[in-house]
Every structure is written in C-alpha cells, then in structure tokens.
Amino acid sequence: MPIYEFKCRKCGETFELLIRSSDAKSTVACPACRSTRTQRLLSAFSGKVGNTASGGGCGSCSATSCGPS
Numbered sequence: 001m002p003i004y005e006f007k008c009r010k011c012g013e014t015f016e017l018l019i020r021s022s023d024a025k026s027t028v029a030c031p032a033c034r035s036t037r038t039q040r041l042l043s044a045f046s047g048k049v050g051n052t053a054s055g056g057g058c059g060s061c062s063a064t065s066c067g068p069s
Contacts, residue, residue: 004028010035 001018008015008030015031028038 005041006030006038007041008033008035009037009039014041 001020003016004019004024005014005016006028007013011030011033013030013032017028019026019028027036028040029036030038
C-alpha cells in the first residue's frame with residue numbers, strides 16, 4: 001500500500017495516510033478537523049544513487065560520507 005501525503009484545505013494540517021490502490025479515488029478526511037476538503041500532495045522521495053561503498057560520497061557534494069562530522 002502506498003503512503004500518500006495530504007493537506008487539509010480547511011485547517012492547513014498536513015498528514016500521511018496508507019491507502020489501498022482500490023481506495024485511491026475515495027474521499028479522505030483530515031484527522032485534525034474531520035473536513036473532507038483535502039488535497040493530495042506531490043510527495044518527495046529519496047533513494048541511493050550509485051555505489052557509495054567506496055567512500056566517494058553520493059556525488060551531490062564534495063564530502064566523502066553523509067554521516068555527522
């Protein structure tokens with residue numbers, strides 16, 4: 001089941017919800033105010049790019065690791 005991110009148009013609450021594919025078109029209620037005036041947001045995602053095991057970083061900066069210094 002994919003996780004969708006929503007924003008309530010009434011109170012401004014942003015929340016995530018697991019939704020089955022068959023229920024993807026159904027109305028979603030805000031957990032804070034119960035309004036059904038919600039908007040599905042375009043969610044950002046992350047992932048590993050390339051092989052970072054060699055200590056060369058991920059390529060997005062000049063650091064050799066993404067851990068705290």
